[in-house]
Amino acid sequence: MRYMLSAYSREGQVREPVNEEQARESYARLGVVEREMAQAGAWVFSGRLHESDTATVVRYAGGEVLTTDGPFAETKDHLGGFYVVEAADLDAALGWAARVTECIGVPVEVRPFAAFADEPQA
Amino acid sequence: MNRKPDVDEAAVGRIFRAESGRSVSALIGWFGDIDVAEDAVQEAFAVAVRKWPQDGLPPNPGGWITTTARKRAIDRLRREARGRQLLGEAALLAAPDDPVEEDVDTVPDDRLRLMFTCCHPALSLEARVALTLRLLGGLSTAQVADAFLVSEPTMAQRLVRAKRKIKAARIPYRTPGPAELPDRLHAVLGVLYLLYNAGLAGRGQVDLCGEAIRLARVLAGLMPDEPEAAGLLALVLLVESRRAARTGPDGSFVPLGDQDRRRWDVALIDEGHEIVRACLRRDRPGPYQVQAAINAVHADAPTAEQTDWPQVLALYDHLLALAPTPVVALNRAVAVAEVHGPAAALALVDELDLPDYYAYHATRADLLRRLSRPEEAAAAYARAAAAAPTDAERIFLEQGGRGAR
Numbered sequence: 001m002r003y004m005l006s007a008y009s010r011e012g013q014v015r016e017p018v019n020e021e022q023a024r025e026s027y028a029r030l031g032v033v034e035r036e037m038a039q040a041g042a043w044v045f046s047g048r049l050h051e052s053d054t055a056t057v058v059r060y061a062g063g064e065v066l067t068t069d070g071p072f073a074e075t076k077d078h079l080g081g082f083y084v085v086e087a088a089d090l091d092a093a094l095g096w097a098a099r100v101t102e103c104i105g106v107p108v109e110v111r112p113f114a115a116f117a118d119e120p121q122a
Numbered sequence: 123m124n125r126k127p128d129v130d131e132a133a134v135g136r137i138f139r140a141e142s143g144r145s146v147s148a149l150i151g152w153f154g155d156i157d158v159a160e161d162a163v164q165e166a167f168a169v170a171v172r173k174w175p176q177d178g179l180p181p182n183p184g185g186w187i188t189t190t191a192r193k194r195a196i197d198r199l200r201r202e203a204r205g206r207q208l209l210g211e212a213a214l215l216a217a218p219d220d221p222v223e224e225d226v227d228t229v230p231d232d233r234l235r236l237m238f239t240c241c242h243p244a245l246s247l248e249a250r251v252a253l254t255l256r257l258l259g260g261l262s263t264a265q266v267a268d269a270f271l272v273s274e275p276t277m278a279q280r281l282v283r284a285k286r287k288i289k290a291a292r293i294p295y296r297t298p299g300p301a302e303l304p305d306r307l308h309a310v311l312g313v314l315y316l317l318y319n320a321g322l323a324g325r326g327q328v329d330l331c332g333e334a335i336r337l338a339r340v341l342a343g344l345m346p347d348e349p350e351a352a353g354l355l356a357l358v359l360l361v362e363s364r365r366a367a368r369t370g371p372d373g374s375f376v377p378l379g380d381q382d383r384r385r386w387d388v389a390l391i392d393e394g395h396e397i398v399r400a401c402l403r404r405d406r407p408g409p410y411q412v413q414a415a416i417n418a419v420h421a422d423a424p425t426a427e428q429t430d431w432p433q434v435l436a437l438y439d440h441l442l443a444l445a446p447t448p449v450v451a452l453n454r455a456v457a458v459a460e461v462h463g464p465a466a467a468l469a470l471v472d473e474l475d476l477p478d479y480y481a482y483h484a485t486r487a488d489l490l491r492r493l494s495r496p497e498e499a500a501a502a503y504a505r506a507a508a509a510a511p512t513d514a515e516r517i518f519l520e521q522g523g524r525g526a527r
Contacts, residue, residue: 003291090242090291090294091294091298091302094244110291111291112290112291114290
């Protein structure tokens with residue numbers, strides 16, 4: 001089973017840790033979790049995103065493609081980063097999510113993939 | 123043929139309700155699919171309604187249901203393409219077992235696994251309650267809907283959604299390991315206690331109190347090493363012992379202090395006491411055990427005046443340390459009033475922030491009345507009545523709490 005672990009951060013909200021040393025420490029702890037994910041064969045892919053104000057939306061409407069500035073969702077909570085993990089069941093995925101949220105201090109949403117392709121389909 | 127005309131449809135229904143949780147859980151273990159299990163047990167019920175009144179009860183009705191449902195499930199799965207795939211892979215839920223032999227004596231008791239799946243924290247509380255009643259309690263969707271005052275289609279949709287999430291997110295079908303167990307057991311106990319309290323509020327036609335007690339018994343039996351499971355069972359038994367006495371002849375609400383103690387159920391009290399004593403010997407206290415102990419102290423008092431309030435207060439101190447919630451603090455204040463007087467209790471109550479909780483206003487009202495502050499008491503009674511969970515309690519509070527006496 002594959003799961004998407006999405007870390008959401010609130011726009012403009014300064015979260016703990018506040019100083020650089022704490023930030024370094026939390027990244028170091030996250031690094032440990034990620035290495036454990038890899039060793040357990042759970043890590044598939046992960047990434048961290050720039051702030052949501054760097055986002056651009058394209059949409060197909062009335063026969064043409066419109067490009068607009070800004071994030072798609074009109075909320076204050078935006079995807080800040082994500083992990084794609086392989087886990088036996090939801091409890092195992094929730095276990096990884098718990099480790100991640102402990103390090104980064106923002107909520108992590110866990111969602112199962114309906115299907116997952118490792119390569120583009122021919 | 124041993125014809126037994128006493129097995130009517132109602133009797134079949136009762137037996138089925140008692141046995142279906144076990145059959146459903148065994149079938150989920152074999153087929154890895156809740157819907158397949160549910161439908162097959164439902165089909166077995168239809169067969170039983172037809173056959174049992176004619177042929178008499180089978181020697182082992184539970185085993186008969188499981189065996190019949192299993193055959194029906196296999197027949198049906200063989201007919202359907204999806205089913206053939208399911209039988210081949212035998213897996214939609216995590217860790218399904220291999221289908222076992224015909225021998226019904228070896229049917230595993232999987233109800234514990236099913237309880238943990240139904241009460242998984244990834245499901246909403248209302249979904250947990252509905253799934254537990256439907257799959258473990260064997261209630262029909264209509265009965266579950268009735269118990270929670272929602273329409274049948276709404277409840278059906280809630281159940282479908284919950285089952286879809288279990289399948290799609292692969293909520294496991296297993297008893298959690300030692301690391302997760304305390305939290306997860308707490309979730310199961312919370313659902314059963316919620317069911318019991320919903321029953322006390324008297325909604326719908328189904329005896330939710332009886333259902334909660336039945337499931338609490340099953341849980342305590344399946345987890346003999348978990349004192350909190352025993353604690354919950356003792357708690358609901360002791361509260362249940364007073365259920366009849368909570369209602370007066372005219373249907374009015376009767377509070378604990380005013381109850382006719384001859385109407386308390388001695389057998390339930392004895393059973394509850396026995397469990398509380400066993401918990402004390404084990405000495406691994408938790409919130410449910412302490413609440414059961416508090417109820418045991420009340421059950422011990424031949425009259426309200428003879429209640430050992432210092433003991434009740436000591437237990438509430440313990441409970442507040444284990445579960446520091448405003449509701450526990452409110453209940454503790456009631457004991458404080460008996461030991462140290464209403465003024466001391468009111469000071470504690472006024473520090474709590476429970477503006478929407480009827481018992482908060484009811485407790486304040488009672489304390490104000492005892493402190494001879496009638497205008498404030500009347501205002502508090504009015505607020506309590508407005509938020510009361512049942513009509514009987516609302517009328518009781520509208521009459522100034524003890525007005526009916």
